[in-house]
Amino acid sequence: MEISVNENRTLAGKVAIVFGGSRGIGAAAARRLATEGAHVTVTYVSAPQRAAETVAAIEATGRSGLAIKADNADPAAIKAAVAQTVDHFGRLDIxxxxxxxxxxxxxxxxxxxxxxxxLNINVRGVFLAIQAAAAHLSDGGRIITIGSNTAVRSGHPGSSVYSMTKAAVSVMAKGIAIDLAGRGITVNNIQPGPTVTDMTVDHIERIKPLIPLKRAGDPEEIAGLVAYLASKESGYMTGSSITIDGGMAL
Incomplete structure (x- = not known):
């Protein structure tokens, strides 16, 4: 696929893959990256219609979108999704x-x-996705993980395993940032607090009183931070975990 770069958009000419991009924060990130000029692949596991809707939103910006079924617990599926993205768009940047x-x-x-x-999806799958993407990323590329503020503030019973996996992602980002620094590839981790998504819909109202700003986050707010970390302006930031949670972790 021939990619036009003759546009005044931040990510014009770039190609991104969003693992878990069919809904929630992933879908918002995919839409925002497209708005900034990137062509975007989204992977999904069990929501093909939602993935198709996200691709349609990407294409409505004038960018090209691609949806690929790939379970992040399956190493072969992860590698295949990256390879298909590169075959389709000719490169990978984000x-x-x-x-x-x-x-x-x-x-x-x-x-x-x-x-x-x-552990398989939240830790092993994240590492394997980064490993697969890094093999194809252009020098100066961007890797962005979506962790959780539970890495620094667990807050309620029953979340020990989830918190452990998100703390692992934060430390993983630091180590891989060093591994890839020689290629100018940055690796950063976003740690959202309670955000209105399918994952949180059943308990979001119970958590709101614990948030200093007294509201949950919007996926588009997280997507804005993704867009910054994908941009040229963030080029001196790597190995960082940025918490965006309405002050909950203070």
């Missing part, structure tokens, strides 16, 4: 790793199956 799951359970009741599933 990788946003948003795929993740939340399964609550306290230390006495959490099952081994739930423990393994969260």
């Amino acid at each position: 990788a946003v790793v948003n795929a993740g799951i939340l399964l609550l359970g306290d230390v006495a009741t959490v099952s081994v199956e739930d423990l393994d599933r969260m």
Whole structure:
């Protein structure tokens, strides 16, 4: 695919992949990257219609979109999604790793199956997505992970495993940032607080009183930070975890 770069948009000519980009924060990030000028692939697992809607929103900006079914627990599917993106668009400049799951359970009741599933998707899957993307990223590229403010503030019973996985993502970003610094590739981690998505809809109202700003975040607000970290202006920032949670972690 021939990519036009004769536009005055921040990410004109760039190609992004958003793992877990069919809905919520991932879909908002995909739309925002397209608005800034990037062509965008989104991966999904179980929501093909939502993925198609996100692609339509990408294309409404004048950019090209691609939806690929890929489970972040499956290393082969992750590699295939990256390879298909590069084959389709001819390059890769930005990788946003948003795929993740939340399964609550306290230390006495959490099952081994739930423990393994969260570790596989939230930690192992994030690492494998970064590894697959890094092999194809252009020098000076961007890797952005979506963690959670629970990495620094757990806050309620039953979240120990989820918090552990998000703390691992924060430390992972630091280590991989060093690995890729020689290529000018930055690696940064966004740590949202409670944000209105499918994952939080059942308990968001109970959490609002704990947030100093007394409201939940909007996916578009997180997407704005993604766009900054994907831009040229963020080029001196790497290995950082940025918390965006209405003051909840203060």
